[in-house]
Amino acid sequence: MVVPRALAFDVFGTVVDWRSNIIAELQSFGTHHGLQRDWASFADAWRAGYAPAMDRVRRGELPWTRIDDLHREILIDLLDGVRVDEAEIDDLNRAWHRLTPWPDSVPGLHRLKQRFVITTLSNGNLSLLTNMAKNAGLPWDCIISAELFGHYKPDPEAYLGCAQLLDVAPDELMLVATHPSDLRAARACGLRTGYVVRPLEHGPGRPLPEVADGEFEVVARDFIDLARQLDA
Structure with a gap:
């Protein structure tokens, strides 16, 4: 070679x-807000939403979009109407930075x-x-x-x-x-x-x-x- x-x-x-870290961040978030979820499945779904979101950009349904912004859209969908401060959503989304x-x-x-x-x-x-x-x-x-x-x-x-x-x-x-x-x-x-x-x-x-x-x-x-x- x-x-x-x-x-x-x-x-x-x-x-x-990514998976262990995201699960730990989600568990901490859930404890703080009194939310009971299967956080491992939530983490898997958050990651799984990434490829379809990129494909929407490729198809021209969305303009070029940073992964941070795609991650945030997926997160909001997964939270499914849970009322959380915007700053807290931003901080949780930055779990991918950590x-x-x-x-x-x-x-x-x-x-x-x-x-x-x-x-x-x-x-x-x-x-x-x-x-x-x-x-x-x-x-x-x-x-x-x-x-x-x-x-x-x-x-x-x-x-x-x-x-x-x-x-x-x-x-x-x-x-x-x-x-x-x-x-x-x-x-x-x-x-x-x-x-x-x-x-x-x-x-x-x-x-x-x-x-x-x-x-x-x-x-x-x-x-x-x-x-x-x-x-x-």
Whole structure:
């Protein structure tokens, strides 16, 4: 395998544990407001609303919309008329800015950073990714968001735009992600692919996505293993 010059990371699920963090924030919110809900299912529904909301933008039903704003619309629908102060809704929506990393993420990124340019390539908006990096100590060389291109992943413009901003050829850039669909779209654009297995992204006991043998150039159990395989 030709070693890439730069690594671009999907963030939600790959770098940070969105589900555990969102459930904890929702439980705290529910306790404060005396609300009884299945907060784990609520968190899953909040996340599940994200792809259909992006598709509304792609179809032209909505103008380009930041993920923060899509998240807020989904949250309001899920709260289903619960009377909550607007400032409290805004604060709960910013839970996505406060996500914490998987235990291996920060040490693994520090190792990888010694050899490669490391950046985000996420549908999260720039302010969200910046606040998350600040809060979680994520040592990115730069932060690249789909917001810069006006196209969400898996649109080709996001992958090719990332390579262009970094001044590398597509095959000099590796996308690192835990979502095979993201990696397949990147591969179709000529990027290299690194699959990191995150069995707990959707909670314990969930089946892993199906991946064919040899489908991705690197398959790693975590970021430390990824660094080892890339000689970082």
